[in-house]
Amino acid sequence: MRRVADTVALTLHAHGVRHAFGMPGGEVVTLVDALAAAGVRFLLVRGESAGAMAAAGVGVLTGTPGVLVTTLGPGLANAVNGIADAVQERAPLLVLTGVVDRAIRALYTHQILDQAALLRPLVKGSFEVEPKSAQATVRRAIALATTAPMGPVHLDLAPGVAALADPAPEAAIDPAPTLALPAPARDDPALADLRARLAAAERPLIVAGFEAARAGAAAALVAFAQAAGAPVVTTYKAKGLIDEAHPLALGAAGLSPRADAALLPLARASDLVVCVGYDPIEMRPGWLDPFAAGARVVEIGAAPVDHGMHRVDARILGPIGPLLDVLAAGLPTGARGWGAAIATARAAIADAFAGPADGGFGPHAAFRTLAAALPAEATVSVDSGAHRILLSQMWNAPRPLALVQSAGWCTMGPAIPLAMAARLARPRAPAIAVIGDGGLEMTMGELGTLRDEGLPVTVVVLQDRSLALIALKQVQAGLARAGVGLGATDYAAAARAFGGRGWSVGSEGELRAALEEALAGDGFGVIAVAVGEEGYRGAF
Secondary structure, eight states, X not given: OOBHHHHHHHHHHHTTOOEEEEEOOGGGHHHHHHHHHHTOEEEEOSOHHHHHHHHHHHHHHHXXXXXXXXXXXXXXXXXXXXXXXXXXXXXXXXXXXXXXXXXXXXXXXXXXXXXXXXXXXTOSOEEEOOGGGHHHHHHHHHHHHHSSSOOEEEEEEOHHHHHSBOSOTTSOOOOOOOOOOOOOOTTXXXXXXXXXXXXXXSSEEEXXXXXXXXXXXXHHHHHHHHXXXXXXEEEGGGTTSXXXXXXXXXXXESSOHHHHHHHHHHHHHOSEEXXXXXXXXXXXXXXXSOSOTTOEEEEEESSOOOOOSSOOSEEEESOHHHHHHHHHTTOOOOOOTTTTHHHHHHHHHHXXXXXXXXXXXXXXXXXXXXXXXXXXXXXXXXXXXXXXHHHHHHOOOSSTTSEEEOOSSOOSSOHHHHHHHHXXXXXXXXXXXEEEHHHHHHHTTHHHHHHHTTOOEEEEEEEOSBOHHHHHHHHHTTOXXXXXXXXXXXXXXXXXXXXXXXXXXXXXXXXXXXXXXXXXXXXXXXXXXXXXXXXXXXXX
């Protein structure tokens, strides 16, 4: 007998879903059973918010929707932060929740709330799975979650419905047709107009974002930049679109005033700004209206971006890589008016993040050591905090999506879940989670998930015994230090208590040796890196 839950699970599998995350309750046990029967691996996380972030990470790294399974009431409520993260990180996520059976819904009150209403501000749609339309509903949810701008979609499934026999068991389980954007035509008037403006521009600038990275547009972006003679600024999540050693690369922007001091003058000096797959949701307020009044600002992307950060004079919608290829083809190259400004800005940024002159061990030295030790195929996830800003500025990502993080929502806690996702999406490549001590203590239970699921993730925790970013903000505001101090937890011992390996290091040599051991061994490991909070002062 094919149950309705089996139809749901088989439809997910037909669309490429191979993993689901969550913490089951009685209302979803049939669904969890059906997922296993359909070939979808269910991973038991220690918190639903972490499960949502891991599922969303799988969605971003594979292009298939991530799946979170929660029970009703508190299970779903506990996932809200992770679902909100998927909204602002533009991640395709399906949230499958248990709900009390319809026959007693008006009578029963234990753990009951209006789940669709709770999620209404966060999801692109909320539907209830019914016996006769289960496959169609799941297909609709997948299409909605994976259509730009991507995001979470919610499905309620009552346990009684899940266990019912499918009324049409002979119906084939087929994936929905893929939406293909038409190839751009070179003679398209909008493209011809932009090509002419690029040819005439003295100081064109490209600001590239996450959607360009997700679209696989790196090669097209570099060719376009070279043809246009335009320097490239990326967001943190778009790092890797262009090698930051490239003479046109200006590095990443988003949260660092020191980087902005070099980059914003170029933004204001540009006479033509091309925003490629760029969503300002990643940017700090310094990037409000950063372009000159006389500059032409054009957005290129698969879908319009909802923001009010700066004016947009024209939008060109379509597949990002092909659009850039068509724009670059036949674009006359010539001298631009940037002069030495690009090289000067690059030098200023390099100097800003060189680290302390005394050469002592701190976060700068730790990140240089990490970058030197990691193989090119590694994926690095990073948690929110002072360390995220510094790492995102210092590390030259070798390819798009080599560095994953929460850059729109900026929540604490995503590093370990995203590393789980990376290990599942890229099982042959190392996954390293870089996290602060505050973030690790918030999500330490997920070390148990790494152990139980056999995920060999290396966790590098920057242990400065504080919420360093907030402590810096207190200093900048002239306020007394309050509510930011952390005690001296032995993270290496905690890792061993969870069944992993642990190291405590305080120098570049010790960190290098620990990374070598961690990456070569089986199972997960935690490397606690002792750095002083003062290492972040003036760092970004």
